[in-house]
Amino acid sequence: MITFIPRDRVSKNWIMIAPILSIAFTIFFGLLIFTFLGYNPLETLYQIFVSPFSRIDRISDILVKACPLIIIGTGLMLCFKSNVWNIGAEGQFIMGALLAGFIALSFPNIETKFFLLITILAGFVGGALWAFIPAILKTKLNVNEILVSLMLVYVAMLFIDFIVRGPLRDPMSFGFPLSKPYPEGALINKIPFPGIGFLGQLHYGILFVLLLTPISWFFVNKTLGGFKINVLGSAPQAAKFAGFKQNSITITVLLLSGGLAGVAGVIEVSANIGQLQPEVSFGYGFTAIIVAFLGRLNPTGILFAGIIIATVKLGADNAQMTMGIPKVVTGLFEGILLFFLLTGETLQKYKIKWSEGKK
């Protein structure tokens, strides 16, 4: 039988090895399931993991898909580090996009790109307000934030559906549930590369990620706020004795993660859609939970994790087109990956010992 013996210190090797091993295990089990369900395992593997790299414009599309995942994942990192379980980023994403969209559509003639600062700020506020509901209920009345944040995802989905089919519907949309197109000032453009033109859908929103990752790294590792979050998550008792106010940390991380999810919503809609529609998110808020864990709850890790998961997402789109595999199949990989990543976390702290003898 197996017993676990605590290690004296966290194994540094495991921190690096665990994610790589987890990915290997995930691919192995994924293939097993595909074979069992009667799909060609090698072709599936090719479509999901290799085909996204087959052309340069596809590679840039990986970055485009990774963009919201990294932004949301970075916010969720703050929550998960401090043991606050915000799983409603999907709803915060939608509400951010919606509030920003409302402001963008209120100024139909605006052309200056400085207007984007306002819509992005509005997105932050929209997402943060939506996250404020579980935050205040958790801290004032001890209501479980997991369930509240999740229920609010359904509410947000229905709300944007109502707004787009009702008050904000474009009368010229021929009965389609679409808002008017955004004004020029609220659109995020694609990046032109001299001599090449556009690379797929690669847009300026990616700059936000390039800013966010170093800033969040600095915040987590070099500031008192980041320190408090780390202590609260890893040693709640110590945080209590040190006099850290748990409630204000809970509220802060929820507001920040909600806000970032909202910003991701604005960037996604302004860069890729250009108007409001009933479905704006496609599950980014849920996928980002996996991204945060795969990135080991640290900003640089999340950058890479976002790219890896975005690859799988794009690959699944390809597999759906070429092989008719439903694209929800990404969930299968994400789930298995999360299981093994979490197991890796246990193995960081414990040695496995095999022993003969009684069961």
Added chain:
Amino acid sequence: MDALVLTIIATSIPLLLAATGELIAEKSGVLNLGVEGMMLSGAVGALGAVLWLENPYYGIVAGALSGVLMASIFSIFTINFMTNQVATGLGLTIFATGLTGLAGAPLVGKTIPSLPKIEIFLLSDIPVVGSILFNQDFVAYLSIAIIIYISFFLKYSKSGIILRAVGDDHQSAHSVGYPVKKIRWYATCFGGMCAGIGGAYIPLVLTPHWSEGMTAGRGWIALALVVFASWIPWRIIVGALIFGGITIAQLVGQARGWPIPSQLLSMMPYLATIIALTMISGKLSKNNSVVPSSLGKPFFGSQ
């Protein structure tokens, strides 16, 4: 009116079963957030089995087995590998969403026969209540039987008291010699079985065909119901009926053309969940003796 009450009961049964199963798991100290995933697996398992064997009763068995399978995956990781229960439960739901999407793809567009009603001799002839309470399907009777059994089990049986002890203080339970991990395995698998049957009930009675994510958040509402019931089994019946009622009320509202946009009506079950949680949590934080103290905490001791 009868028809309305019957639909409310039918709508509340998946919630009732899933919440009862989760209650037992939580009483043993295991917080399994994978209820939604286990229900989805139960639904797809039931659909597959009925299409294959052409008998709705096999759907119940297949649903139960699918739920147990998912619960076993959860148990291996959280109980044996001591992973974080919240994250693993989320992972289970994400995993099951993918797996059922894949497994359900060939089933799209196929319809299954519904679970037959069983009239109970004489009792079903009682005016008014007879035709409602004693003309139900097998799963409806089963779920009531499970609730009654669970109430007695937790309160009066030795195993029930051991189960609660494990959930309240796993260290002490371990030192007295109870196999904490084994008990948690059983409790989690029981939870999986109930969630699986609850999930199976959705295609077997409510909508007889597969669509991706057809549980539509019922697993999450079931989790909220356990809190709402303050971990007391019979209160789950009350909670499930209230939610069944709200769900049907919004459907009736949409059908009768109430002057409220349909999306706002559809929000009602979710908003009601938040309101119910808020009302009950305030009280619970003053008197938290009903919450299993070891809930969600992994047990590290060997056995």
